[in-house]
Amino acid sequence: MSVKIKDLTVTFKNRVTAVNHVDMIIPKGIYGLLGENGAGKTTLMRVLTTVLKPTGGTVSLDGIIYGDNTYEKIQKKIGYLPQEIDLYPNLTVRECLEYMGELSGIEKTVCSQRIDFYLQKTSLAAHQKKKIRQLSGGMKRRVGLIQALLNEPDFLIVDEPTTGLDPEERIRIRTLLVDFSKDRTVLFSTHVVEDLAATCNRLSIMKKGSILYSGGIRELLEEAKGCVWSCYAENEEEALELEKSYHVSAKQYVDNGLKLKLLCEKKPDADCRPCEVTLEDAYIYITNMKDY
Protein backbone atom coordinates (compact mmCIF):
# COMPACT_ATOMS: atom_id res chain seq x y z
CA MET A 1 0.00 0.00 0.00
CA SER A 2 1.52 3.30 -1.06
CA VAL A 3 0.23 6.69 -2.00
CA LYS A 4 1.64 8.48 -5.02
CA ILE A 5 1.18 12.18 -5.52
CA LYS A 6 2.21 13.64 -8.85
CA ASP A 7 2.42 17.32 -9.74
CA LEU A 8 -0.43 18.14 -7.36
CA THR A 9 -1.61 21.74 -7.32
CA VAL A 10 -4.43 23.33 -5.35
CA THR A 11 -5.30 26.93 -6.13
CA PHE A 12 -8.30 28.45 -4.41
CA LYS A 13 -10.79 30.89 -5.89
CA ASN A 14 -8.99 33.78 -4.18
CA ARG A 15 -5.92 32.79 -6.30
CA VAL A 16 -3.97 31.51 -3.31
CA THR A 17 -1.97 28.44 -4.25
CA ALA A 18 -1.98 26.28 -1.14
CA VAL A 19 -0.26 23.28 -2.76
CA ASN A 20 2.18 23.95 -5.55
CA HIS A 21 3.26 21.15 -7.92
CA VAL A 22 3.85 18.62 -5.18
CA ASP A 23 5.37 15.21 -5.92
CA MET A 24 5.49 12.71 -3.11
CA ILE A 25 5.45 8.99 -2.46
CA ILE A 26 4.14 7.86 0.89
CA PRO A 27 5.25 4.30 1.63
CA LYS A 28 3.94 1.85 4.22
CA GLY A 29 4.56 2.78 7.85
CA ILE A 30 4.46 6.21 9.47
CA TYR A 31 5.33 9.07 7.18
CA GLY A 32 5.75 12.54 8.60
CA LEU A 33 4.54 15.75 7.07
CA LEU A 34 6.20 18.73 8.65
CA GLY A 35 5.71 22.40 8.02
CA GLU A 36 4.86 25.70 9.60
CA ASN A 37 1.26 26.83 9.99
CA GLY A 38 -0.14 27.70 6.58
CA ALA A 39 2.40 25.57 4.72
CA GLY A 40 -0.36 23.65 2.92
CA LYS A 41 -0.32 20.45 4.97
CA THR A 42 -4.04 20.46 5.75
CA THR A 43 -4.97 21.28 2.16
CA LEU A 44 -2.82 18.40 0.94
CA MET A 45 -4.49 16.10 3.46
CA ARG A 46 -7.95 17.24 2.42
CA VAL A 47 -7.11 16.25 -1.14
CA LEU A 48 -5.86 12.89 0.09
CA THR A 49 -9.11 12.30 1.99
CA THR A 50 -11.07 13.08 -1.23
CA VAL A 51 -12.85 16.02 0.43
CA LEU A 52 -11.17 18.55 -1.84
CA LYS A 53 -10.74 18.27 -5.58
CA PRO A 54 -7.34 19.54 -6.68
CA THR A 55 -6.74 22.06 -9.46
CA GLY A 56 -4.20 19.83 -11.16
CA GLY A 57 -2.08 16.72 -10.79
CA THR A 58 -2.93 13.18 -9.77
CA VAL A 59 -3.10 11.16 -6.61
CA SER A 60 -3.27 7.39 -6.48
CA LEU A 61 -3.84 5.05 -3.58
CA ASP A 62 -2.65 1.52 -4.09
CA GLY A 63 -2.75 2.13 -7.85
CA ILE A 64 -6.30 3.58 -7.84
CA ILE A 65 -6.27 7.08 -9.27
CA TYR A 66 -8.47 9.62 -7.46
CA GLY A 67 -11.48 10.62 -9.55
CA ASP A 68 -15.27 10.86 -9.48
CA ASN A 69 -15.61 7.18 -10.34
CA THR A 70 -13.17 5.94 -7.73
CA TYR A 71 -13.83 8.22 -4.76
CA GLU A 72 -16.22 5.80 -3.09
CA LYS A 73 -13.77 2.91 -3.43
CA ILE A 74 -10.91 5.05 -2.10
CA GLN A 75 -12.94 6.39 0.82
CA LYS A 76 -13.39 2.85 2.14
CA LYS A 77 -9.62 2.57 2.49
CA ILE A 78 -9.15 5.85 4.34
CA GLY A 79 -9.33 6.78 8.00
CA TYR A 80 -9.07 10.45 8.88
CA LEU A 81 -8.54 12.39 12.06
CA PRO A 82 -8.91 16.09 11.24
CA GLN A 83 -7.01 18.78 13.09
CA GLU A 84 -10.13 19.87 14.93
CA ILE A 85 -13.17 17.69 15.38
CA ASP A 86 -16.01 17.99 17.86
CA LEU A 87 -17.45 14.53 18.14
CA TYR A 88 -21.11 14.25 19.14
CA PRO A 89 -21.09 15.93 22.58
CA ASN A 90 -24.36 14.38 23.81
CA LEU A 91 -23.33 10.81 23.05
CA THR A 92 -21.22 8.64 25.31
CA VAL A 93 -17.83 7.48 24.03
CA ARG A 94 -19.22 4.06 23.16
CA GLU A 95 -22.39 5.41 21.56
CA CYS A 96 -20.35 7.83 19.49
CA LEU A 97 -18.06 5.09 18.21
CA GLU A 98 -20.99 2.75 17.54
CA TYR A 99 -22.68 5.51 15.59
CA MET A 100 -19.57 6.22 13.53
CA GLY A 101 -19.24 2.49 12.90
CA GLU A 102 -22.86 2.24 11.74
CA LEU A 103 -22.32 5.17 9.39
CA SER A 104 -19.22 3.51 7.98
CA GLY A 105 -21.28 0.41 7.27
CA ILE A 106 -19.39 -1.88 9.65
CA GLU A 107 -21.32 -4.92 10.78
CA LYS A 108 -22.64 -4.44 14.34
CA THR A 109 -20.84 -7.30 16.12
CA VAL A 110 -17.57 -6.65 14.29
CA CYS A 111 -17.85 -2.98 15.17
CA SER A 112 -18.48 -3.77 18.82
CA GLN A 113 -15.41 -6.03 18.95
CA ARG A 114 -13.23 -3.38 17.33
CA ILE A 115 -14.52 -0.72 19.72
CA ASP A 116 -13.65 -2.94 22.70
CA PHE A 117 -10.19 -3.59 21.26
CA TYR A 118 -9.37 0.04 20.57
CA LEU A 119 -10.86 1.27 23.86
CA GLN A 120 -8.50 -1.10 25.65
CA LYS A 121 -5.57 -0.03 23.48
CA THR A 122 -6.20 3.65 24.13
CA SER A 123 -6.94 3.18 27.84
CA LEU A 124 -10.42 4.55 27.38
CA ALA A 125 -12.37 1.46 28.38
CA ALA A 126 -13.08 2.90 31.82
CA HIS A 127 -14.44 6.08 30.25
CA GLN A 128 -16.70 4.53 27.62
CA LYS A 129 -19.88 5.56 29.45
CA LYS A 130 -18.81 9.17 29.78
CA LYS A 131 -20.32 11.71 27.45
CA ILE A 132 -17.95 13.14 24.87
CA ARG A 133 -18.38 16.64 26.30
CA GLN A 134 -17.09 15.40 29.68
CA LEU A 135 -13.76 14.23 28.25
CA SER A 136 -10.43 16.04 28.36
CA GLY A 137 -8.78 17.25 25.15
CA GLY A 138 -6.44 14.27 25.04
CA MET A 139 -9.25 11.78 25.56
CA LYS A 140 -11.25 13.39 22.77
CA ARG A 141 -8.25 13.04 20.46
CA ARG A 142 -7.99 9.37 21.38
CA VAL A 143 -11.69 8.85 20.62
CA GLY A 144 -11.11 10.67 17.34
CA LEU A 145 -8.26 8.32 16.58
CA ILE A 146 -10.44 5.29 17.29
CA GLN A 147 -13.15 6.54 14.92
CA ALA A 148 -10.49 6.91 12.24
CA LEU A 149 -9.38 3.32 12.81
CA LEU A 150 -12.79 1.67 13.10
CA ASN A 151 -13.05 0.65 9.45
CA GLU A 152 -9.48 -0.76 9.59
CA PRO A 153 -8.21 1.69 6.98
CA ASP A 154 -5.22 0.94 4.79
CA PHE A 155 -4.36 4.62 4.77
CA LEU A 156 -4.65 6.60 8.00
CA ILE A 157 -4.37 10.37 7.84
CA VAL A 158 -3.86 12.29 11.07
CA ASP A 159 -3.67 16.04 11.04
CA GLU A 160 -1.81 17.56 13.99
CA PRO A 161 -3.14 15.04 16.51
CA THR A 162 -0.97 16.29 19.36
CA THR A 163 -1.73 20.00 19.17
CA GLY A 164 -2.78 21.43 22.51
CA LEU A 165 -2.10 18.26 24.47
CA ASP A 166 0.02 17.90 27.59
CA PRO A 167 3.33 15.98 27.27
CA GLU A 168 1.93 12.75 28.66
CA GLU A 169 -1.02 12.74 26.26
CA ARG A 170 1.27 13.62 23.34
CA ILE A 171 3.50 10.66 24.07
CA ARG A 172 0.45 8.43 24.40
CA ILE A 173 -0.95 9.53 21.02
CA ARG A 174 2.45 9.12 19.37
CA THR A 175 2.84 5.63 20.76
CA LEU A 176 -0.63 4.69 19.56
CA LEU A 177 0.17 5.92 16.07
CA VAL A 178 3.31 3.83 15.98
CA ASP A 179 1.33 0.78 17.14
CA PHE A 180 -1.33 1.37 14.52
CA SER A 181 1.14 1.97 11.70
CA LYS A 182 1.96 -1.71 11.55
CA ASP A 183 0.65 -3.06 8.22
CA ARG A 184 -0.77 0.26 7.10
CA THR A 185 0.27 3.63 5.77
CA VAL A 186 0.00 6.50 8.23
CA LEU A 187 0.45 10.12 7.22
CA PHE A 188 1.26 12.11 10.33
CA SER A 189 1.08 15.85 9.85
CA THR A 190 2.42 18.20 12.47
CA HIS A 191 4.41 21.33 13.08
CA VAL A 192 5.88 19.84 16.23
CA VAL A 193 9.28 18.50 15.19
CA GLU A 194 9.84 16.29 18.20
CA ASP A 195 6.64 14.35 17.46
CA LEU A 196 8.11 13.21 14.17
CA ALA A 197 11.54 12.57 15.63
CA ALA A 198 9.87 10.16 18.04
CA THR A 199 7.70 8.33 15.54
CA CYS A 200 8.92 8.15 11.94
CA ASN A 201 11.92 7.50 9.77
CA ARG A 202 10.77 9.30 6.66
CA LEU A 203 9.18 12.66 6.17
CA SER A 204 8.42 15.55 3.84
CA ILE A 205 8.86 19.18 4.75
CA MET A 206 6.46 21.72 3.28
CA LYS A 207 6.77 25.45 3.03
CA LYS A 208 4.43 27.81 1.22
CA GLY A 209 2.76 24.95 -0.62
CA SER A 210 5.94 23.32 -1.92
CA ILE A 211 7.94 20.35 -0.77
CA LEU A 212 11.36 21.44 0.45
CA TYR A 213 12.55 18.01 1.49
CA SER A 214 11.40 14.43 1.09
CA GLY A 215 13.38 11.55 2.47
CA GLY A 216 14.78 9.91 5.56
CA ILE A 217 15.29 11.67 8.86
CA ARG A 218 18.89 10.45 9.01
CA GLU A 219 19.62 12.00 5.61
CA LEU A 220 17.97 15.21 6.72
CA LEU A 221 20.20 15.37 9.77
CA GLU A 222 23.20 14.69 7.49
CA GLU A 223 22.28 17.69 5.36
CA ALA A 224 22.49 20.00 8.33
CA LYS A 225 25.63 18.38 9.71
CA GLY A 226 28.43 20.90 10.21
CA CYS A 227 26.01 23.80 10.14
CA VAL A 228 25.01 23.81 13.80
CA TRP A 229 27.20 25.63 16.31
CA SER A 230 27.03 26.11 20.00
CA CYS A 231 28.32 29.33 21.51
CA TYR A 232 28.12 31.45 24.62
CA ALA A 233 27.33 35.12 24.95
CA GLU A 234 28.32 36.98 28.08
CA ASN A 235 25.29 39.25 28.08
CA GLU A 236 22.03 40.03 26.28
CA GLU A 237 23.64 42.61 23.95
CA GLU A 238 26.17 40.11 22.72
CA ALA A 239 23.42 37.54 22.19
CA LEU A 240 21.36 40.08 20.24
CA GLU A 241 24.30 40.73 17.95
CA LEU A 242 24.58 37.03 17.22
CA GLU A 243 20.83 36.77 16.62
CA LYS A 244 21.06 39.57 14.06
CA SER A 245 23.79 37.79 12.13
CA TYR A 246 22.72 34.14 12.35
CA HIS A 247 19.70 31.87 12.59
CA VAL A 248 19.31 30.88 16.22
CA SER A 249 17.61 27.55 16.89
CA ALA A 250 17.97 27.61 20.67
CA LYS A 251 18.72 30.15 23.37
CA GLN A 252 18.96 29.64 27.10
CA TYR A 253 20.30 31.40 30.16
CA VAL A 254 23.16 29.62 31.88
CA ASP A 255 25.35 30.52 34.88
CA ASN A 256 27.92 32.53 32.93
CA GLY A 257 25.64 34.22 30.37
CA LEU A 258 23.62 32.84 27.50
CA LYS A 259 24.03 29.69 25.52
CA LEU A 260 22.98 29.84 21.85
CA LYS A 261 22.68 27.36 19.05
CA LEU A 262 23.54 28.98 15.73
CA LEU A 263 22.86 27.72 12.24
CA CYS A 264 25.53 28.69 9.78
CA GLU A 265 27.20 26.92 6.89
CA LYS A 266 30.62 28.35 7.84
CA LYS A 267 32.01 28.72 11.32
CA PRO A 268 30.53 31.90 12.84
CA ASP A 269 32.79 34.79 13.86
CA ALA A 270 32.40 33.99 17.49
CA ASP A 271 33.83 31.58 19.98
CA CYS A 272 31.85 28.50 19.13
CA ARG A 273 32.12 24.83 18.44
CA PRO A 274 30.16 22.42 16.27
CA CYS A 275 27.44 20.50 18.03
CA GLU A 276 25.12 17.59 17.42
CA VAL A 277 22.28 18.24 14.98
CA THR A 278 18.72 17.68 16.17
CA LEU A 279 15.73 17.31 13.86
CA GLU A 280 14.61 20.76 14.92
CA ASP A 281 17.93 22.26 13.81
CA ALA A 282 17.73 20.39 10.52
CA TYR A 283 14.17 21.62 9.98
CA ILE A 284 15.19 25.25 10.61
CA TYR A 285 18.17 24.76 8.33
CA ILE A 286 16.07 23.36 5.48
CA THR A 287 13.23 25.87 5.77
CA ASN A 288 15.29 28.99 6.33
CA MET A 289 18.80 28.57 5.02
CA LYS A 290 19.06 26.05 2.28
CA ASP A 291 18.37 27.31 -1.25
CA TYR A 292 15.96 25.26 -3.31
Added chain:
Amino acid sequence: MRKEMKICLPVYKVLYSAAFIVILSIIRGISRISEIGLAMEPPVGLLALVFCADTYWIEIQSKRAEVFKLCPLKKQAGAVRKRLAIQMVFLTGCSAMGYGMFYWQKPMAVTGGEQLAEFLVFLAAITVTIMFWGTLSMTICNIFRNIWAGIGCTLFLWMTLNSQAGDRILGKYNIFSYTFRDSYDITNLSWLWGKGISLLITLALAAAVPLILKKREAAL
Protein backbone atom coordinates in the same frame (compact mmCIF):
# COMPACT_ATOMS: atom_id res chain seq x y z
CA MET B 1 -32.53 5.89 16.48
CA ARG B 2 -31.76 6.84 20.09
CA LYS B 3 -28.35 8.14 19.07
CA GLU B 4 -29.84 10.14 16.23
CA MET B 5 -32.33 11.66 18.68
CA LYS B 6 -29.53 12.67 21.03
CA ILE B 7 -27.71 14.29 18.12
CA CYS B 8 -30.55 16.23 16.53
CA LEU B 9 -32.65 17.04 19.58
CA PRO B 10 -30.34 18.79 22.03
CA VAL B 11 -31.94 20.27 25.13
CA TYR B 12 -31.78 23.88 23.91
CA LYS B 13 -33.77 23.04 20.78
CA VAL B 14 -36.41 21.18 22.74
CA LEU B 15 -36.72 24.11 25.17
CA TYR B 16 -36.94 26.90 22.62
CA SER B 17 -39.49 25.09 20.48
CA ALA B 18 -41.66 24.26 23.50
CA ALA B 19 -41.42 27.88 24.70
CA PHE B 20 -42.32 29.11 21.22
CA ILE B 21 -45.48 27.00 21.14
CA VAL B 22 -46.51 27.98 24.68
CA ILE B 23 -45.99 31.68 23.99
CA LEU B 24 -47.88 31.38 20.70
CA SER B 25 -50.87 29.80 22.45
CA ILE B 26 -50.88 32.67 24.96
CA ILE B 27 -50.41 35.69 22.72
CA ARG B 28 -52.37 34.64 19.62
CA GLY B 29 -56.06 35.17 20.26
CA ILE B 30 -58.71 32.86 18.80
CA SER B 31 -62.46 32.66 19.23
CA ARG B 32 -63.37 29.48 17.36
CA ILE B 33 -61.72 26.05 17.29
CA SER B 34 -61.32 26.23 13.53
CA GLU B 35 -59.11 29.31 14.01
CA ILE B 36 -56.51 27.38 15.98
CA GLY B 37 -55.04 25.86 12.83
CA LEU B 38 -54.93 29.24 11.07
CA ALA B 39 -53.19 30.76 14.07
CA MET B 40 -50.62 28.00 14.25
CA GLU B 41 -49.65 27.09 10.71
CA PRO B 42 -47.43 30.05 9.69
CA PRO B 43 -45.59 30.36 13.04
CA VAL B 44 -44.99 26.60 13.17
CA GLY B 45 -43.65 26.80 9.60
CA LEU B 46 -41.26 29.47 10.83
CA LEU B 47 -40.25 27.31 13.78
CA ALA B 48 -39.64 24.34 11.48
CA LEU B 49 -37.41 26.30 9.13
CA VAL B 50 -35.20 27.46 11.99
CA PHE B 51 -35.31 24.13 13.82
CA CYS B 52 -34.34 21.92 10.89
CA ALA B 53 -31.88 24.27 9.16
CA ASP B 54 -28.89 22.80 10.97
CA THR B 55 -29.78 19.13 10.41
CA TYR B 56 -26.62 18.54 8.38
CA TRP B 57 -24.94 21.86 9.03
CA ILE B 58 -24.04 20.71 12.57
CA GLU B 59 -21.63 18.30 10.89
CA ILE B 60 -19.92 21.18 9.09
CA GLN B 61 -19.94 23.44 12.13
CA SER B 62 -18.35 20.83 14.37
CA LYS B 63 -15.81 19.89 11.68
CA ARG B 64 -17.20 16.35 11.51
CA ALA B 65 -18.28 16.76 7.90
CA GLU B 66 -14.92 15.62 6.53
CA VAL B 67 -15.16 12.37 8.46
CA PHE B 68 -18.88 12.04 7.71
CA LYS B 69 -18.10 12.36 3.99
CA LEU B 70 -15.87 9.29 4.12
CA CYS B 71 -18.91 7.13 4.92
CA PRO B 72 -20.91 5.50 2.10
CA LEU B 73 -23.26 8.03 0.49
CA LYS B 74 -26.32 5.88 1.21
CA LYS B 75 -25.51 5.87 4.92
CA GLN B 76 -24.88 9.62 4.94
CA ALA B 77 -28.20 10.36 3.23
CA GLY B 78 -29.98 7.87 5.48
CA ALA B 79 -28.61 9.56 8.60
CA VAL B 80 -29.62 13.02 7.40
CA ARG B 81 -33.13 11.86 6.47
CA LYS B 82 -33.50 10.07 9.80
CA ARG B 83 -32.53 13.20 11.71
CA LEU B 84 -34.93 15.26 9.64
CA ALA B 85 -37.75 12.79 10.32
CA ILE B 86 -37.06 12.79 14.07
CA GLN B 87 -37.18 16.57 14.20
CA MET B 88 -40.39 16.62 12.20
CA VAL B 89 -42.09 14.10 14.47
CA PHE B 90 -41.00 16.17 17.47
CA LEU B 91 -42.33 19.40 15.97
CA THR B 92 -45.59 17.72 14.98
CA GLY B 93 -45.95 16.50 18.57
CA CYS B 94 -45.26 20.01 19.86
CA SER B 95 -47.85 21.41 17.47
CA ALA B 96 -50.44 18.88 18.62
CA MET B 97 -49.77 19.90 22.22
CA GLY B 98 -49.91 23.55 21.22
CA TYR B 99 -53.31 22.93 19.64
CA GLY B 100 -54.55 21.68 22.99
CA MET B 101 -53.09 24.70 24.78
CA PHE B 102 -55.27 27.03 22.72
CA TYR B 103 -58.22 25.57 24.58
CA TRP B 104 -57.14 27.74 27.53
CA GLN B 105 -58.71 30.57 25.57
CA LYS B 106 -62.06 28.75 25.77
CA PRO B 107 -62.97 28.84 22.07
CA MET B 108 -66.59 28.58 20.97
CA ALA B 109 -67.75 25.02 21.61
CA VAL B 110 -68.66 22.63 18.79
CA THR B 111 -69.61 18.96 18.95
CA GLY B 112 -67.01 16.37 19.90
CA GLY B 113 -67.01 14.84 16.42
CA GLU B 114 -66.37 18.19 14.77
CA GLN B 115 -63.59 18.94 17.21
CA LEU B 116 -61.89 15.67 16.40
CA ALA B 117 -62.29 16.19 12.66
CA GLU B 118 -60.87 19.71 12.94
CA PHE B 119 -57.92 18.42 14.92
CA LEU B 120 -57.13 15.60 12.48
CA VAL B 121 -57.26 17.97 9.52
CA PHE B 122 -54.97 20.35 11.41
CA LEU B 123 -52.58 17.52 12.21
CA ALA B 124 -52.35 16.48 8.57
CA ALA B 125 -51.86 20.05 7.36
CA ILE B 126 -49.29 20.99 10.00
CA THR B 127 -47.30 17.81 9.32
CA VAL B 128 -46.96 18.76 5.66
CA THR B 129 -46.10 22.35 6.62
CA ILE B 130 -43.36 21.20 8.98
CA MET B 131 -42.00 18.76 6.41
CA PHE B 132 -41.89 21.41 3.70
CA TRP B 133 -40.24 24.24 5.64
CA GLY B 134 -37.85 21.95 7.48
CA THR B 135 -36.63 20.18 4.37
CA LEU B 136 -36.37 23.37 2.37
CA SER B 137 -34.29 25.27 4.91
CA MET B 138 -32.00 22.27 5.41
CA THR B 139 -31.51 21.90 1.66
CA ILE B 140 -30.64 25.57 1.13
CA CYS B 141 -28.24 25.41 4.10
CA ASN B 142 -26.54 22.40 2.57
CA ILE B 143 -26.28 23.98 -0.86
CA PHE B 144 -24.72 27.19 0.44
CA ARG B 145 -22.94 25.47 3.34
CA ASN B 146 -24.11 28.40 5.42
CA ILE B 147 -26.89 28.30 7.98
CA TRP B 148 -27.74 32.00 7.66
CA ALA B 149 -28.16 31.68 3.91
CA GLY B 150 -30.46 28.73 4.50
CA ILE B 151 -32.56 30.47 7.11
CA GLY B 152 -32.50 33.80 5.27
CA CYS B 153 -33.61 32.49 1.89
CA THR B 154 -36.33 30.30 3.41
CA LEU B 155 -37.52 33.14 5.61
CA PHE B 156 -37.85 35.38 2.56
CA LEU B 157 -39.99 32.73 0.85
CA TRP B 158 -42.02 32.27 4.05
CA MET B 159 -42.74 36.00 4.22
CA THR B 160 -43.66 36.14 0.54
CA LEU B 161 -46.06 33.20 0.70
CA ASN B 162 -47.55 34.19 4.05
CA SER B 163 -48.83 37.50 2.71
CA GLN B 164 -51.91 38.87 1.05
CA ALA B 165 -49.96 39.02 -2.21
CA GLY B 166 -48.95 35.38 -1.84
CA ASP B 167 -52.58 34.41 -1.26
CA ARG B 168 -53.82 36.56 -4.16
CA ILE B 169 -51.27 35.22 -6.66
CA LEU B 170 -51.13 31.56 -5.70
CA GLY B 171 -54.57 31.05 -4.17
CA LYS B 172 -55.31 27.40 -3.51
CA TYR B 173 -51.81 26.44 -4.70
CA ASN B 174 -50.12 28.43 -1.95
CA ILE B 175 -48.05 26.47 0.57
CA PHE B 176 -50.14 28.23 3.22
CA SER B 177 -53.43 27.31 1.56
CA TYR B 178 -54.67 25.80 4.84
CA THR B 179 -54.20 29.15 6.60
CA PHE B 180 -55.87 31.14 3.84
CA ARG B 181 -58.84 28.79 3.44
CA ASP B 182 -62.36 29.81 4.36
CA SER B 183 -62.59 28.26 7.83
CA TYR B 184 -66.39 28.65 7.85
CA ASP B 185 -66.78 26.43 4.79
CA ILE B 186 -65.57 23.01 5.87
CA THR B 187 -66.71 21.41 2.62
CA ASN B 188 -64.21 23.46 0.60
CA LEU B 189 -61.13 21.25 0.31
CA SER B 190 -59.38 23.13 -2.48
CA TRP B 191 -56.58 24.01 0.00
CA LEU B 192 -55.43 20.40 -0.38
CA TRP B 193 -53.82 21.49 -3.66
CA GLY B 194 -51.37 23.68 -1.80
CA LYS B 195 -50.57 20.88 0.63
CA GLY B 196 -50.19 18.40 -2.20
CA ILE B 197 -47.68 20.68 -3.92
CA SER B 198 -45.79 21.12 -0.62
CA LEU B 199 -45.62 17.38 -0.21
CA LEU B 200 -44.32 16.84 -3.73
CA ILE B 201 -41.63 19.51 -3.32
CA THR B 202 -40.64 17.99 0.04
CA LEU B 203 -40.28 14.54 -1.47
CA ALA B 204 -38.20 15.94 -4.34
CA LEU B 205 -35.92 17.75 -1.89
CA ALA B 206 -35.58 14.64 0.25
CA ALA B 207 -34.65 12.65 -2.85
CA ALA B 208 -32.00 15.24 -3.69
CA VAL B 209 -30.19 14.81 -0.35
CA PRO B 210 -27.53 12.40 -1.75
CA LEU B 211 -26.81 14.73 -4.67
CA ILE B 212 -26.13 17.63 -2.32
CA LEU B 213 -24.06 15.54 0.07
CA LYS B 214 -22.05 14.15 -2.82
CA LYS B 215 -20.93 17.61 -3.85
CA ARG B 216 -17.20 17.98 -3.29
CA GLU B 217 -15.40 21.12 -2.44
CA ALA B 218 -13.50 22.06 -5.58
CA ALA B 219 -10.41 24.20 -5.83
CA LEU B 220 -10.18 26.64 -8.73
